[in-house]
Amino acid sequence: MARSATELFSDPLDSQPLWFKPTAFHSPDFDPESYISELRAFVPSDTLRSHLHSHLSSLNRDLIDLINRDYTDFVSLTTNLVDVDSVIVRMRAPLLELRDKVLVFRSGVHGSLIALQDGLRHRSEAASARETIELLLDTFHVVSKVEKLIKELPTVPSDWSKDDAAPGANQSSTSNGVSMIxxxxxxxxxxxxxxxxxxxxxxxxxxxxxxxxxxxxxxxxxxxxxxxxxxxxxxxxxxxxxxxxxxxxxxxxxxxxxxxxxxxxxxxxxxxxxxxxxxxxxxxxxxxxxxxxxxxxxxxxxxxxxxxxxxxxxxxxxxxxxxxxxxxxxxxxxxxxxxxxxxxxxxxxxxxxxxxxxxxxxxxxxxxxxxxxxxxxxxxxxxxxxxxxxxxxxxxxxxxxxxxxxxxxxxxxxxxxWNIGVYFSLRFQEIAGTLDSALTATSLKPLQQSSRDQRILTLKQSAALLDSLRCCWRDDVLILSCSDKFLRLSLQLISRYAHWLSSGLAARKKGAPGSHPGSEWAMSAAPDDLIYVLSDVHFLEREICGDYLGNVLGLLSSCSTEICNFVKESILQGGKLLKDVTPLITKAIVEALVDKSVEDLRQVKGITATFRMTNKPLPVRHSSYVGGILRPIKTFLDGERATAYLTADIRNEILQTVAIEITGRYYELAAEIVNVARKTESSIQRIRQGVQRRAGASSDTSDQNVSDTDKICMQLFLDIQEYGRNLSALGVEARNIQAYSSLWQCVAPPDRQNTINF
Structure with a gap:
């Protein structure tokens, strides 16, 4: 049959690709895994699977065709088997004879095996019996040999066991008087x-x-x-x-x-x-x-x-x-x-x-x-x-x-x-009890002048803490096996002291000592007393993180680096606990000084009464109260305690903070006075204008060129100028305080609003 033009240049429909060779399956050393791995390099798995299924289908068809072609021969195969039974009988006879011979031979071999095993067992028992007899003989010989050797001792008294049991027996020489022969x-x-x-x-x-x-x-x-x-x-x-x-x-x-x-x-x-x-x-x-x-x-x-x-x-x-x-x-x-x-x-x-x-x-x-x-x-x-x-x-x-x-x-x-646990409990009560009794005092207890050192501590409470901390690591107290317990005690002492400070300052701020038991000292402490507290906390923080830490690490130098690092971190954390209390003390000092200054500052309210509804002329000098506003902070900083125990940085920090707080209070009072004065003046002005209109009188404002509000603002302006000069005298630049700038703009004349100059 003629083929189309497209079929001339393509594979037949039933043909296999060149890479698929069915004859490879007939090889005796055919390996499916190696066959598939070779083809996988250039034939996709799906393609290989489809061709294998196609080949399997082709083989099944060929097998069916082969059976159908020779089916008559398969069916007629049984009809060609003639006299099969007689053939089977002839073959059975020699097989039965061979089986009988095998059974007879097997029985003989089994009997020989049993006899051999019995012989081996008897031989083993005889060897074991001989070994037992030899052991018994060896034991008997050893016993006899021991008895003979004991009899051969130079001196063998039969009553040695009794003499040895007697504690007073004379054992300075061998028995029978034989010695050193x-x-x-x-x-x-x-x-x-x-x-x-x-x-x-x-x-x-x-x-x-x-x-x-x-x-x-x-x-x-x-x-x-x-x-x-x-x-x-x-x-x-x-x-x-x-x-x-x-x-x-x-x-x-x-x-x-x-x-x-x-x-x-x-x-x-x-x-x-x-x-x-x-x-x-x-x-x-x-x-x-x-x-x-x-x-x-x-x-x-x-x-x-x-x-x-x-x-x-x-x-x-x-x-x-x-x-x-x-x-x-x-x-x-x-x-x-x-x-x-x-x-x-x-x-x-x-x-x-x-x-x-x-x-x-x-x-x-x-x-x-x-x-x-x-x-x-x-x-x-x-x-x-x-x-x-x-x-x-x-x-x-x-x-x-x-x-x-x-x-x-x-x-x-x-x-x-050695009951180390009880020992530590007693030391704990002794050390912690000493500090606790010192902290339960109702007031701060300064050290005596003769024993006070400006470079060290000033209060008995602080000295008790330092003594307790050092006591934990003294040679006559410390047991190295309990060093972990003494470290924990040291940290507890620091925490107890820090809590004593923080709770006292919190009660002082609230003004309710009953809410914090043991805080009575803070309620009665003056700013000069808080100088001692601040100085002691600074010293304790430096001491704990410095020499004290070095001493502890020196005592624990035999421990591993990991343990030493843990101890160092713990003690530094205790020092930080004290450092965190420092801002609270400084804040308490500032609040006390501000409260004293505000007592003089409240006199500014008298300016309104001085110029309201009076014919006083425009003021030309500052008020007398201004000089007392900064007097508490100046007295505090010039005092003996602040000079001796506060560093220049701490003094300057307190001064700046107090100046900012007082100036803020000053601005609040002045702004309130000015606002009230202006509102009052506006109301009075409206009342006067209404009266004049009803009376038909002309409004003569020749005497109202300078109002009471202007006089009040001028007085405040003169006061804040003096206040600014006083701040400058203490070392505080008033222009840098935001509240002072607001205060200046509030009371200064219009032509001087933008320039702060005093």
Whole structure:
């Protein structure tokens, strides 16, 4: 069939694109993921999916066509199967024969496997039994060996255990009078005995391991410890007797070595104690034989005569004597126990012998030493105890040894005796109570002239605050472990003082002291008294943010940088709290001075009565009240207190503020007078004009060229000129005050409205 012109230059409708090759699916190593990833680079996913669906549809059609074409052959396939049953019977016979042979062979193999497993089990039980017998034999041999070694000791009295229990027994020499007898090899009896005891201890350790840790299989399903076997249980009495004899012999030898300071004997005895894991017995013997007598000698019999100012519960001198005695009587054992690679690090004679005995002796002889009821003595004893603990830690050979020492029960029991919380509570009441009693006074209490320093403080209340703040960080008060509590107390003291100031000034402003208890001082305080308050607040703010802060940071220099920064920020915040009160004090001074000035300023109202309805001529000089307006501020600034305690900046700030406030009040009064005068004059003028019109008289205004209002304004103008000169004399430029400019424009003649000149 002929094709159209468009079909000549395009792909057939049923043709596949060149990139789609169906033959690639027939390859044995076809990988769908790699196939798709290769085509994705240049074929869109939608296009690839559509062609794959088209190809699948084409394959389904071909399959259906193939089945339809050969359908008759498929249907007739079953009809070609002839005599199938006979074929199946012929094939079944050899298969059944093969199965029987396999079952017979399998049964034989299973029987052999069971026999082999039984043999292995019997072999394992025999090996376990042999191992058990060997362990039992080893245990028996060890017990016999221990008993034999104990009998070989140079001196083995049967009653050592009784002698050791008697506190008054004579243990200065070995039993039977044998002491310091040299053997052929040059060693004395004590050293030989200690070496033998160390050997016995190692065997006893081996025996304990057998009886306590060794496990033997009793059957296939259970395991027993060696100590549960009857054979071992029958030897239990022999083991206990051997252990008791070893403990008694070892204790006697160790005491003898301590008494004669035989380093070799002590070393061997300590190794023996370490071998049997009985370090507590060695520590107790050293405590009772060496430490207890010297502590008792110091705390009970070695007390020097006490001075009247010294309490009987002071521990500093006792600790010094204990340190000296330790160097003489304990150091040799501590050096042996802390020797490098000695294996004696399991002992802790510092905590379990020395510190434990010191604590018990103090509790018996000086129980009041731990009482915080006397804070000063308690603190001295506490700090002396910390120094003593530091001295003991000096005997530790490493940091790990120090950590171990601090983790001992005796160390923690010793630290629990010092009730730091109660001590701080007492100090809190003492320090805070002192400040609170000073602040509850009904008036300001200046310091005596002899003790007052113009560079420091002027009021007892301020001095009480500074003393309380310094007291928190004094050496005879502060405990570094409670530094956070003392910091909080310091901030509370500052806040209490600032609240005392602010509440008093608030009550002064309201004029109601009852609303703020403790504010009576502010109601009765004169401006000169507030100078003391202002000066003290400035000094306290500088002191707290300066030397006081440096002192606190110096005491906490061992803390981390983060903590020091937090402390610094907190104290600076306290200083800012005082700084924020300063404007309130200055405002109270200004208000008091303004109120005094206003008393003279109110005389300006008399000008109206002077010129109203009178024939007085136009005024030519200022009023007498003007000189008294600024007299309070001048007297205040020229006073001894302001000169001595206020800086030039503060004086100028007060002067400028007072001048602005007074001028504002002056303007309000003058403006009111002028407005009232003009309204009154206008009313009178209307009345006169009405009378003249009714009378038919001519209006003669020759006498009314200068009105009463003009006279009043002229008087006010002369007054404010004098007031401006007085301000200039104090150092205040009147032209720069907005209220003064308004006042000038209010009363000045029309020709002088725009020029302020006095």
């Amino acid at each position: 040299h053997m052929d090899n040059g060693m004395n009896v004590r050293e030989t005995q200690s070496m033998l005891l160390e050997r016995i201890a190692s065997e006893m350790n081996r025996l304990k391991f057998y009886t306590a840790h060794a496990e033997v299989p009793f059957s296939c399903s259970s395991i027993y410890h060696l100590q549960n076997l009857p054979f071992v249980q029958n030897m239990e009495k022999r083991i206990q007797n051997a252990s008791q004899l070893l403990d008694a012999s070892l204790a006697h030898c160790f005491r003898d070595g301590l008494e004669h300071r035989d380093e070799n004997a002590i070393y061997n005895c300590l190794r023996a104690y370490a071998a049997i894991d009985n370090t507590s017995s060695a520590e107790d013997i050293f405590r009772t034989a060496v430490v207890a007598p010297l502590i008792q000698r110091i705390l009970w019999h070695g007390q020097p005569a006490l001075s009247p100012a010294t309490s009987g519960d002071e521990l500093e001198n006792d600790y010094e004597l204990i340190k000296q005695s330790m160097k003489e009587e304990c150091k040799f054992l501590l050096d042996i126990a802390s020797a490098e690679n000695s294996g004696l690090h399991v002992f802790d004679f510092l905590a379990n012998s020395i510190l434990k005995e010191v604590l018990a002796a103090i509790q018996r002889a000086k129980p009041g030493a731990f009482s915080p009821g006397r804070p000063a003595e308690f603190l001295r004893n506490y700090k002396s105890s910390l120094v003593f603990l530091s001295y003991l830690e000096g005997y530790c050979p490493s940091r790990s040894a120090v950590s171990k020492f601090r983790g001992q029960t005796a160390y923690m029991d010793f630290m629990k005796q």
